[in-house]
Amino acid sequence: MADANALAQETSPYLLQHAHNPVAWMPWGAAALERAATEDKPLLVSIGYSSCHWCHVMERESFEDEAVAAVMNEHFVCVKVDREERPDVDAIAMEYVQGATGHGGWPLNVFLTPDQVPFHGGTYFPPQERHGLPSWQQVLLAVAEAWRTQADEIRATRGKLAERLGGGARLRPARRTFDPAALDQAVGSLSELHDAVNGGWGTAPKFPAASTIEFLLRRGDTSTTVQTMKCMAGGGINDQIGGGFARYSVDATWTVPHFEKMLYDNALLARAYLHGWQLTGDEDLRRVCEETLDWALREMHAEDGGFFSALDADSEGVEGKFYVWTVDELRAVLGEDADAAIRWLGATEQGNFVDPHHPADPGAPGLNVLEDRGPRPDDETVERIRATLLRVRGERVWPGLDDKRLTAWNALMISALADAGAVLHRADYVDAARDTAQFLLDRLRDADGRLLRTYNQGAAKLPAYLEDHAFLLEALITLHEATFEARWLHEATALADVLLARFIDSENGGFFSTADDHEQLLARRKDLEDSPIPAGGSAAAFGLLRLAALTGEHRYEEAGVSQLTLLHEIAARYPSAFGHLLQALDFHLRPTREVAIVGPAEGRAPLVAAVRSTLRGDLVLSGGDGTDAAGLALLEGRVPVDGRAAAYVCENFACQRPVTDPDELLALLDA
Template identity: 60%
Template sequence: MANALANETSPYLLQHKENPVDWRPWGPQALAAARERDVPLLISIGYSACHWCHVMERESFEDPEIAELMNELFVCVKVDREERPDVDAIYMDAVQAMTGHGGWPLNAFATPDQVPFYAGTYFPPEARQGMPSWRQVLEAISAAWRDRRAEILEQSARIVERLEGGARLAPSGAMVDPGMLDDAVDALRQNADPVNGGFGRAPKFPQSSAIELLLAHGETTVALDALRAMARGGIHDQLGGGFSRYAVDAAWVVPHFEKMLYDNALLARAYLHGWQVSGEPLLRAVAEDTLDWALREMRGPEGGFYSALDADSEGVEGKFYVWSLGELRSALGGDEALLATAVEWYGASERGNFEGVNILVRAAGSAPEPPELPEIRRRLLAVRDRRVRPGLDDKRLTSWNALTIAALAEAGALLERDDYLDAARAAAGFLLTSVQDDDGRLRRSWKDGRATLPGYLEDHAYLLEALLTLYEATFEPRWFAAARRLADITIAQFGDDEQGGFFQTAADHEQLVTRRKELEDTPIPSGQSAAANGLLRLSRLTGEAEYERRAESVIALLHPLAANHPQAFAHLLRAIDFQQSEVHEVAIVGPAESAAPLLRAVRGAFRPHVVLAGAVDSAPGAHADDASAVPELLEGRHALDGRAAAYVCERFTCRAPVTDPDALLRLLG
C-alpha cells in the first residue's frame, strides 16, 4: 500500500512511495502530526541520483520491522533536497555542526517545532566499523526524547541561533582590499594538485567556479591543467559526453557515476572559456560534447532540461558505463587491431581499472586521436545503448535550467551554432511561460505539466544571469526585458534592506525554523553571488544605480569571508573582480552583414569584463517599441554611413564609434 508520497511529483519522493515507512512530504500536515502525537520529526533528505540513498532504502526503509519502529516512534518526513534546498540547508548545517561532516542521505531528528537535536548521514542496518545500526539510532533518539526532553528543548535556542548563520552577518564597513583577488588566486594556486590537476585530494570535485575565477584573473596554468585532467579522466564520459558529479580518487579516474545537469552546464562554460584562452581543440570538443549530451539525453519535449541521471543501473553503481576486456572485444567484433587501439587510447586495461572492470579514460598528452577512434566509439556506443540505462530524474528545476540556458547561449554565439541558440531560446521560453507565475515570480520545479513549489533566490538570480547571457548572444529585446523584470522582483522579494544581500527564501515563504542566507559557492554558485554578478552586469547595460548598489551590498557583506576562503566564494570573487576591473560596455548597431565581423572580434577572446548590447537588423524585434526592452546603452547609437558601428564605453562615457574590427580590438585592449 502506497504512503503519502504517492501524490508527489518528485522522482525521489516517488521512489519511496511503496516503502512500509509512513513517509509524508514536508509540509504543515507533517508538522501538525508531530505536535499532535508529541513525537520528534525524522527528516530524511536525499535526491534521486544518490547511490547511498538507494542503499539505505534497500537496507532499512524497505524492512517491515524497521519501518514499524520508525512509524511508532516518529513522524517520518521525506525531502527531495533538490526541490527543497531551504529545508536541506538548515539540516545540513545542523549535521555539519554536530558531526563535522555532511552528505546524503541526511537523517535529522527535530522537535515538532523543526529544531534539530541530532543528525547524521548513512546508517547501516547492523552496527559496523564504529557506526551504530539504524535501529540503535532510532531507539536511542526516542529514549532521549522521552527521558531528556527538557535538556533537548533548552538547547533549542542555541541551535536556532547557530542555524541563522549568514542571516546574522552585518557589513564590516571595511573597503574591499585591492589585493584580495591576487591573494585569492595565489591561495587557489597553492591548493592546486600539480600532479593530477584540480584542487586538493580525493574525493575530487570539478570546482567550476574556481576555474572560472582563475581564467578571469589571468591565471591560466592551474585552470587549464584542471580542465585537461578532467577531460582525460573517467569523470568525463569518453563515449557519450558529459561529466559525473565527482571522482573518488585524486587522478579523476573513478567517478561517482551520477550525472547532474548543473555540473555539466557549469563545466561546459568553463571548457568554452578555457578554449578561448588556449585555443586547444580538446577543450572546445569537450564543451561541445557536454552540451550535445545535454541536448541528446537531458532535454524534455517542451524544451526544459531534466535534472540528473542516476549512478546506478540494475542496482549496481556504474554498471552502464564500465567494461570488461571481454565486453570490449565482443563490442568491437573480435577485431584485435581495434581492441589494441581502444586499450591504448582509453587505458582500458590499466589506468581505469575499477573492481575488476574498466572505466574508459583518455590517453594522456596531446597526441591526435587515432583514425580508428570514431569507429571504436560508434561500436561501443551501439552496445552501451542496449544496456539497462541509469534512472532519470525528469523534473525540471528552474535554477539548473537557467545554468544550461546560459551555457547554450554563450556557446551558440561563440561557436555560431544555431542549434545551441535555438535550444537556449526554447528553454528560456519554457521557464517564462510554464514556470513563471502571472506576477513574474518563478516556481522551483516542473514535472508532468505542473509547476510546483515557490522559487528560491537561486532560481531568480541564475535566470537573471542566463537571460542577460541570452540577450548578449541574440540581441533579442524580449530576453533583456525579462531580465530587468526579474531583477526588480528579486530585489523586492529576496533583498535584505537592513543588512544587505539577499535571503534564500522570499518574504512570504512558509515559516521555517530560520530564514537563511546562502553564502558559499559550493558545489554551485550561491544565489547571493549569482545576484551580485547579474545585477552588476545589468547596471552596466542600463546605468541603473540601484542594481549596482544591491550587488555591492552582497560584496560588502561577504568580502571578508571571501578573502579567507576563496575556494568557497569563487563566484562572489568573480563579482568582485568585475566590480574592481575596467569594464567595457560595448554597443553594436547596424546591418547584420557588417556587424558580424565586429561581433566576432568581441567574442573571439575570453572577455569577462565586457558587457554587450546590440541592435542588429537580423535580430528578431531588434528595434523594440517597449523602452524597457532596450538597454539604455543603446540610446543614441546608430550605424555609420550604412555600416554597423561599435561603441566602446566605460560607465556610459563612449569613445568615437568604429566600423573596423581591428580598431575595435585596439579599443578593447
C-alpha cells in the same frame, strides 16, 4: 490513514522511489508539521536525491524492511525530502549535522521537534552495528527514549539553534572599500593549493571546481586552469564515449568516477571549457565543451524545452555498470579498432575504470589510473569507436533518470548554451537556450507571475529560491548578449526587481536564500559558499552588476555591491569556497565597458566576432539594427555610420567615436 505512505502523488522521482516503502512517509509541509504537533512526536526527516547511491542502499537495507518501518512509524512522523526540491530544509539539516558530527552528506537523517528544532542526526546508518556505527534501529530507539524522557530540555534549545543555523544571516558588512590586491591574494592562495600533478584542488574525493576555474581564467591564469581541465577531460570523470562529466572522482587523479551525472556540473564545466578555449585557443578545450553540451542535448533535453536533472550512478543495482567495458566486450564489438580503444580507455579484464593498484571487489566496476592509459586515438578512429560503443551501450539497461526540471539548474544550462552558441557559431545551442528560457518563463511561474522551483508531470510547484532567481537573471543577460533580443533583457530586469523586493537584506546587505513571504522555517538563512554550484547571493551580485552596466540602473549596482561588502574579505581568505563571488568582485573592480553594436545583422557579425575573439571579463554587450532601441538604454542614440554597422565602446554610458572596422574595434578593446 495516519500510517499510510503519502508520497504517491508527488512529482519528485526521489520521493516516488520511496512511495511503496512500508514507512509512512509524508512530504515536508504543513500536514506533517501539524501531525507531529498533534501527536507530540518528533519528525524524522530523511533527505536525499534520486541519483544518490547510498540513499538507495539505506532504502534497500532499512526503509523497505517491515520491522524497521514499524519502529519508525510508531515513534516518529516520517518525512521524505528531495534536497534538490527543498534546498532550504536540506541546508538547515546539513548545517546541524555537520556541527554536531563534524561531517555531512546524503542520505541525511535528522530528528526534529514538532516546532522544527533538530536534536539528533547523521548520514548513512547500517541495518546492523558495524564500523563503529550504531544500527539504524538502535538510533531510532535511542532517539525515541530521549524524546520520552528529555523533551522539555530539547525544546528549550530552539532559540539558540535558530540563530546558529541561519548560515550567513548573522554576518555584518565589512569595510566598504575593496582592495584589488585581495584578488591577487586569492589567485596566489589557489596556486598554492593547486594539485600540480593531477590538477584541481584538494584530495580525494575530488570535485570539479568550475567557479574556481572561471575566476582564475578571468585573472588570466592559464597554467593551473588548463592543466586541471586537461586532467579532468582525460580522466574517468569525463565520459569518453558519450560526453558529460560525472559528479566527482573518488580518487585524486580524476580516474575513478562516482558515475552519477548532474545537469549543473555539466552546464558549469561546459562554460569553463569554452572560456578556457577562448583564452588559449586550445582545441581540446573546445572539443570537451561541445561534447558536454552535445551530451546534454542528446540525453537530458526534454521535448518541452527543459532539461532533466540527473542520471543515476547505478543501473541494475550496480554502480557504473552502464559505462564499464571489459577487454573482451571491446574486442567483440569493435573489431580492428579494439586495440586502440583498449589502450585509450585503459580497459582491463575487470573493465575500464578499474585501478590495478587497488583491485576492486569481485563484480564491482573497475578503474584504471591515468598513467596506465594510452593516448587518445586520431579523430577519425575516435569517431568510429564512439559511434559503435554509444550504439551498443544504448541497448544496455540505462541508469535511472531524474526527470524533474529545476529552474536554477536549467538556468545554468541556458547560460552555457547561449554563451557557447554565440562564441562557437552553433545556432542549435542558441536555439536550445531560447527554448529553455521560454519553457521556464511559460511553465515555471504561478498565476501571479512568481517564479517556481520545480516542474514534472505537467505541473510546476514550490516557490523559487534565491538561486533560481539569480541563476535565471544571469542566464537571461547571457541570452540577450548572445541574441541581441530585447525581450530577454526586459525579463531580466523584472527578475532583478523581484530580487530587490523579496530577497535583499535591507539592514545588513546581501540576500536571503528564501523570499520574505516564504514558508516559515526554523531560520531564514543566507547560504554563502559555492557548493559546488555558485552561491545564490554571489550569482545575484554578479547578475545585478552586469545588469546595471547594461541598463545604467544604479540601484542594481548598489544591491550587488552589498553582497560584495559582506563577503569580500572572507572570500579573499578562502577563495576555493567563493569562486563566483570573486568573479563578481573582479567585474566590479575593473573599469567596465559597455559595447553596443548596431546595424544589419550581416554587417554586425564581424564586429561581434571581434568582441568574442577572446575571453573579455570587463564588458557587457548589446546590439540591434539601429532603428529601434527597444527600450534598452545602451542602444539609445546608437545608429549605423554611413549605412555600415558600427560599434560603440562606452564607459558609464559615455561612448568613444563609433567604429565600423573589426580591427579598429579590437584596438579599442585591447587598449
